[in-house]
Amino acid sequence: MDFVRAKAERARESALKLARASDATRAAAVLALAGGLERRRDAILHANAEDVAAAQRDGLAAPLLSRLKLTPEKLSLTLAGVRQVAALPDPVGRTLRATLLDDGLRLSQVTAPLGVVACVFESRPDAAVQIPALTLRSGNAVLLKGGAEAERTNRAIVDAIRAAIEAAGIPKDAVQLLEGRAEANALLAHDDLVDLVIPRGSSAFVKHVKASTRIPVLGHAEGVCHVFLDATADPRQAIAIALDAKVDSPSACNAAECILVHRDAAPALLPALTEALRKAGVEIREGEGAYGREWGDMTVSLAVVGDVEEAIAFVNRHGSKHTDAIVTRDPESARRFVAGVDSAGVFVNASTRFADGYRYGLGAEVGISTSKVHARGPVGLDGLTTTKWVLVGEGHTAAPYQGASPRPFRHEPLPPGDPLETR
Amino acid sequence: MDFVRAKAERARESALKLARASDATRAAAVLALAGGLERRRDAILHANAEDVAAAQRDGLAAPLLSRLKLTPEKLSLTLAGVRQVAALPDPVGRTLRATLLDDGLRLSQVTAPLGVVACVFESRPDAAVQIPALTLRSGNAVLLKGGAEAERTNRAIVDAIRAAIEAAGIPKDAVQLLEGRAEANALLAHDDLVDLVIPRGSSAFVKHVKASTRIPVLGHAEGVCHVFLDATADPRQAIAIALDAKVDSPSACNAAECILVHRDAAPALLPALTEALRKAGVEIREGEGAYGREWGDMTVSLAVVGDVEEAIAFVNRHGSKHTDAIVTRDPESARRFVAGVDSAGVFVNASTRFADGYRYGLGAEVGISTSKVHARGPVGLDGLTTTKWVLVGEGHTAAPYQGASPRPFRHEPLPPGDPLETR
Numbered sequence: 001m002d003f004v005r006a007k008a009e010r011a012r013e014s015a016l017k018l019a020r021a022s023d024a025t026r027a028a029a030v031l032a033l034a035g036g037l038e039r040r041r042d043a044i045l046h047a048n049a050e051d052v053a054a055a056q057r058d059g060l061a062a063p064l065l066s067r068l069k070l071t072p073e074k075l076s077l078t079l080a081g082v083r084q085v086a087a088l089p090d091p092v093g094r095t096l097r098a099t100l101l102d103d104g105l106r107l108s109q110v111t112a113p114l115g116v117v118a119c120v121f122e123s124r125p126d127a128a129v130q131i132p133a134l135t136l137r138s139g140n141a142v143l144l145k146g147g148a149e150a151e152r153t154n155r156a157i158v159d160a161i162r163a164a165i166e167a168a169g170i171p172k173d174a175v176q177l178l179e180g181r182a183e184a185n186a187l188l189a190h191d192d193l194v195d196l197v198i199p200r201g202s203s204a205f206v207k208h209v210k211a212s213t214r215i216p217v218l219g220h221a222e223g224v225c226h227v228f229l230d231a232t233a234d235p236r237q238a239i240a241i242a243l244d245a246k247v248d249s250p251s252a253c254n255a256a257e258c259i260l261v262h263r264d265a266a267p268a269l270l271p272a273l274t275e276a277l278r279k280a281g282v283e284i285r286e287g288e289g290a291y292g293r294e295w296g297d298m299t300v301s302l303a304v305v306g307d308v309e310e311a312i313a314f315v316n317r318h319g320s321k322h323t324d325a326i327v328t329r330d331p332e333s334a335r336r337f338v339a340g341v342d343s344a345g346v347f348v349n350a351s352t353r354f355a356d357g358y359r360y361g362l363g364a365e366v367g368i369s370t371s372k373v374h375a376r377g378p379v380g381l382d383g384l385t386t387t388k389w390v391l392v393g394e395g396h397t398a399a400p401y402q403g404a405s406p407r408p409f410r411h412e413p414l415p416p417g418d419p420l421e422t423r
Numbered sequence: 424m425d426f427v428r429a430k431a432e433r434a435r436e437s438a439l440k441l442a443r444a445s446d447a448t449r450a451a452a453v454l455a456l457a458g459g460l461e462r463r464r465d466a467i468l469h470a471n472a473e474d475v476a477a478a479q480r481d482g483l484a485a486p487l488l489s490r491l492k493l494t495p496e497k498l499s500l501t502l503a504g505v506r507q508v509a510a511l512p513d514p515v516g517r518t519l520r521a522t523l524l525d526d527g528l529r530l531s532q533v534t535a536p537l538g539v540v541a542c543v544f545e546s547r548p549d550a551a552v553q554i555p556a557l558t559l560r561s562g563n564a565v566l567l568k569g570g571a572e573a574e575r576t577n578r579a580i581v582d583a584i585r586a587a588i589e590a591a592g593i594p595k596d597a598v599q600l601l602e603g604r605a606e607a608n609a610l611l612a613h614d615d616l617v618d619l620v621i622p623r624g625s626s627a628f629v630k631h632v633k634a635s636t637r638i639p640v641l642g643h644a645e646g647v648c649h650v651f652l653d654a655t656a657d658p659r660q661a662i663a664i665a666l667d668a669k670v671d672s673p674s675a676c677n678a679a680e681c682i683l684v685h686r687d688a689a690p691a692l693l694p695a696l697t698e699a700l701r702k703a704g705v706e707i708r709e710g711e712g713a714y715g716r717e718w719g720d721m722t723v724s725l726a727v728v729g730d731v732e733e734a735i736a737f738v739n740r741h742g743s744k745h746t747d748a749i750v751t752r753d754p755e756s757a758r759r760f761v762a763g764v765d766s767a768g769v770f771v772n773a774s775t776r777f778a779d780g781y782r783y784g785l786g787a788e789v790g791i792s793t794s795k796v797h798a799r800g801p802v803g804l805d806g807l808t809t810t811k812w813v814l815v816g817e818g819h820t821a822a823p824y825q826g827a828s829p830r831p832f833r834h835e836p837l838p839p840g841d842p843l844e845t846r
Contacts, residue, residue: 016739016763016765019762019763019765020762020763099783099784101777101782101783101784105773105777107783107784112765114795114796115765115795195795195796196795196796210637211637214633214634216639216794216796216797218796234818236818237817237818240818240820241818241819241820243820244820244821244822245820245821248820248821248822316439323812327818331843334815334843335843336443338811338813338842338843339442339443340439340442340443342439342442342535342538343811344811344812345811345812345813345814346811346812346813346814347813347814347815347816348813348814348815348816348843349815349816349817349818349819350528350814350815350816350818350819350820351819351820351821353820353821353822354524354528354814354816354819354821355812355814359524359821359824359832360522360524360530360812361522361524361530361832361834371639372537372538372618372619372809373537373618373619373639373641373796373797373809374639374796374797376809376810376811376812377810377811377812378812386795386796386799387799387800388761388766388767388768388769388799388800389746389767389768389769389778389783389799389800389801390761390768390769390770390771391768391769391770391771391773391777391778392757392770392771392772392773393770393771393772393773393777394660394772395657395659395660395663395664395750395772395773396664396772396773396774396777397663397664397666397667397668397671397773397774397776398667398668398671398774398776398777398782399667399671399776401782409782409784411784419761420754420757420758420761420771
């Protein structure tokens with residue numbers, strides 16, 4: 001698979017160029033991407049209709065079919081999101097901190113693009129639009145691999161994107177499509193060229209990717225989210241949040257899989273809660289075997305716990321560190337839950353369904369991370385950056401700062417600014 | 424190796440408790456650690472003397488022997504560093520950003536401890552002091568594995584630390600020692616319990632760890648640092664920086680391995696540069712086979728390049744993304760080099776030897792990362808944290824924000840503050 005390595009090498013070369021493109025150039029490229037897709041709208045919708053027809057012949061399940069299908073409205077909404085990404089502040093070149101190490105020796109920590117990102121996703125063709133928008137805006141090259149069922153759609157989208165960004169002065173190989181699972185698997189060997197892999201798909205798939213590569217992997221294998229109804233929960237809020245978290249989109253990773261009820265609230269809450277869930281068509285499971293399960297459908301686990309500490313321990317034992325919520329009127333319970341639950345998102349009196357890059361105001365997301373290193377939770381532009389330490393001196397050597405009578409460092413915090421500006 | 428898993432489980436339990444300890448408690452624990460080591464100073468130095476004697480009998484090389492040897496002065500210096508770590512601002516619980524998603528719905532991104540960190544290091548016993556100081560201050564539990572030659576010293580140090588932190592109200596299993604390579608290897612299987620591995624050692628060792636685990640790995644396999652002497656470099660500065668970067672500590676990862684000279688500066692610079700290097704005892708190597716090599720001794724590669732762009736391309740091809748420096752008087756060259764070189768540290772008119780957590784003002788470092796995800800460069804307290812998204816609502820459900828006429832989000836930036844404070 002030498003041509004997969006060649007693709008990765010071209011991605012790396014493009015990334016090195018893109019990293020030096022100005023904010024205005026990268027923002028313009030994202031707008032050009034939106035314009036290019038709009039101009040080729042008919043061709044893209046036509047390719048999608050072919051994919052949908054083939055998927056129907058192959059008997060693809062209805063929910064997958066609905067995710068695969070691109071409508072003019074869906075595409076317009078996605079392009080509106082892309083234009084929002086273009087308008088977001090530049091995530092690159094921000095000075096996060098600056099320190100005067102000694103007279104004339106100034107250290108700055110500055111955000112920089114990651115480099116080459118690989119993203120393997122499922123049938124949703126809008127991901128093939130959103131992800132390149134985010135990677136271009138943040139100065140990264142991307143290698144995309146979509147699902148086989150969306151092959152024609154993804155090719156039409158990526159062809160349009162490549163033509164549009166090339167016309168905008170960005171190397172077209174900053175966005176490339178990998179075709180077939182073999183190419184994606186071959187890419188995982190090139191940890192010297194690819195800086196991050198984002199797998200989006202089933203838990204088994206994400207685990208497979210993690211086990212197959214030395215490239216850092218960002219993603220979530222499971223979304224086992226909890227809603228804990230505390231003793232002081234407002235009953236109306238408690239039931240509304242539990243219900244929304246479960247039924248709003250049961251197959252989403254931020255849907256609740258388990259509801260915990262404080263023992264003291266159980267007599268008052270449980271009858272109304274179980275009735276509301278059953279009325280909505282939710283099946284309730286109880287007992288040790290039901291916990292820690294990602295149902296992904298209209299099933300929910302239910303447990304009664306003694307207090308907030310027991311709820312925290314339960315979530316940390318059975319959850320997947322994605323997003324967990326408490327419904328309470330007690331500020332101390334809220335504080336304990338927020339401090340004690342070891343998850344990417346910890347919510348108070350709000351549905352777990354808000355865990356989403358768009359809803360968080362990140363513009364869009366490349367994925368949701370339950371890893372604790374690098375980006376955690378929904379990953380937007382900031383999660384696609386790293387930092388660079390820029391040290392500017394006046395001929396400083398290190399030897400005087402060590403030995404028997406070392407010159408002391410000043411280590412004075414400076415206001416962040418242009419690391420190369422003469423002051 | 425069930426007892427290795429048991430250690431990791433105890434570390435995880437301790438980490439969950441430590442994550443909830445206050446700033447004052449964690450800072451006090453770090454001071455207690457320093458006090459405890461001071462009180463057991465004689466026992467630690469005695470254990471170290473036994474390690475040194477055994478290593479001498481085993482014929483350990485002189486540089487390693489000198490790193491192994493702990494003197495009262497070295498220990499005092501290390502403890503002074505520990506007290507600085509205690510005094511650093513709390514890295515945990517800082518609100519990095521806050522957004523008003525809608526009326527009464529406030530999102531905050533707050534720093535949080537990583538959890539359980541494993542650190543495998545070489546003979547330097549001061550690492551067994553510094554690393555627990557950093558992990559405790561940042562609310563993390565640590566599993567330490569030192570070199571076999573420092574076994575007695577490390578055990579004496581870790582015993583003293585455990586006693587001291589337990590007396591300070593921190594679970595003693597927040598700091599544990601793994602013994603033997605088999606235990607360290609067994610630990611690498613427990614990616615459900617360990618959040619980060621930091622291997623410090625040879626390039627081969629770091630690569631071995633990366634290949635052996637699904638746990639995220641932070642570290643650097645190689646330090647192939649470059650110094651580029653630009654056409655406009657001040658000759659005195661150019662030679663001083665090149666010399667310092669090479670000879671100040673040739674086996675350090677931030678030592679220069681290759682010096683690049685701009686073609687236009689070569690006639691004026693090269694004779695004096697090569698003379699200075701040779702006088703210092705440095706052997707000069709040229710030619711394609713010499714580039715990209717981590718000499719780690721008094722050898723340096725030398726190449727003449729046509730311009731700053733060629734220098735950037737050379738560094739990106741042959742370097743290890745650790746730290747690279749330019750010596751120049753041309754602001755445009757500096758700007759290009761800083762933007763174009765894809766390394767954790769990019770320095771202007773300063774020696775690569777400054778790439779170090781203490782010198783950067785981070786207090787100390789757990790290691791230096793050439794990975795682009797998570798922390799990059801010297802890793803101090805901030806690199807040992809992750810973030811948590813805290814969403815506080817008033818019973819908000821997600822359903823109204825989607826569908827045919829969705830309620831719009833406000834997405835207004837808020838000043839960072841206590842995520843749970845009622846406003």
